[in-house]
Amino acid sequence: MSSDITLFVNPTAGRGRGARAAQPAAQVLREAGFAVRTVVGENAPDALRRARRAVAEGTGALVAVGGDGVTSLALRAVAGTLTPLGVVAVGTGNDFARAHGLPVRSPAAAAQLIARELKGDGGRAVDLGRVGEGYFGTVLASGFDSRVNDRGNRMRFPSGRLRYDVALLAELAALRPVPYRIRFDDGPEQHVEATLVAVGNASSYGGGMRICADARTDDGLFDITVVGPCSRATLLAVFPKVYRGTHLGHPLVTTHRAAKVTLAAEGITGYADGEPLGPLPLTAETVPGAVRLLGARC
Secondary structure, eight states, X not given: OOSEEEEEEOXXXXXXXXXXXXXXXHHHHHHTTOEEEEEOOSSHHHHHHHHHHXXXXXXXXXXEEESHHHHHHHHHHHTTSSOOEEEEEOSSOOHHHHHTTOOBSOHHHHHHHHHHHHHTTOOEEEEEEEETTEEESSEEEEEHHHHHHHHHHHOOSSOXXXXXXXXXXXXXXXXXXXXXXXXXXXXXXXXXXXXXEEEESSSOBTTTBOTTTTOOSSSSOEEEEEEOOOOHHHHHHHGGGGGTTGGGGSTTEEEEXXXXXXXXXXXXXEEETTEEEEESOEEEEEEXXXXXXXXXXX
């Protein structure tokens, strides 16, 4: 394996933690005997092109430094290749890192683990989800949560996280069930009214909301959580349980497992790893062992 490592950095992640984390991570890797270079894109498409170029040129590992956004881009760059992925998680949510038991907001510890794994077994094969040619590591969201994202992305004021808090309140006021058409694997199409449908390769999204709490990234299957039609009061009562994963026991919540799922609904956008995929219908498939992840524990 090449001793050259590429740090793939989002300098704005976690209010600047990405830029600050790159230096200690690089120092640890250099002290472990690796040559380190850094890739920073001008925007997401440019960053992905640069990451893919590094992989094509034979870098020994691609190391995402930032949050779930840059990790998602890195997954797309290494999926289906022999290049292992390291994650120095210093973003706001860090759901992908948490799902795999990786250090969070500790760049030196993350880099030490990456160096040890590169000198050891080279990481562990984990699954990804795929929609079209794009890959995702955590959750594909649709319904109420994606409507909140849509509204928040359209807003220009207020800024930051507060924008999405305001969007959430607005969507609560407009809450209504969504008529879905859902197909699991090659089974029959089902017509379901739901508040949201989440397709989990991993367990959480949104910074620790364990919407698909039992999902594993090594079983070749998605966990799909369907929240049925509910009132605003019920949704507000159930919502805090998502952080513990105990919402799965609520009578309005059903769960399914499948290697492929097709979701169709009018006026609904699908989001994966927090990024928009486009309007439904969308078909997601699991890709077992799509990437070798350095330091994965679960």
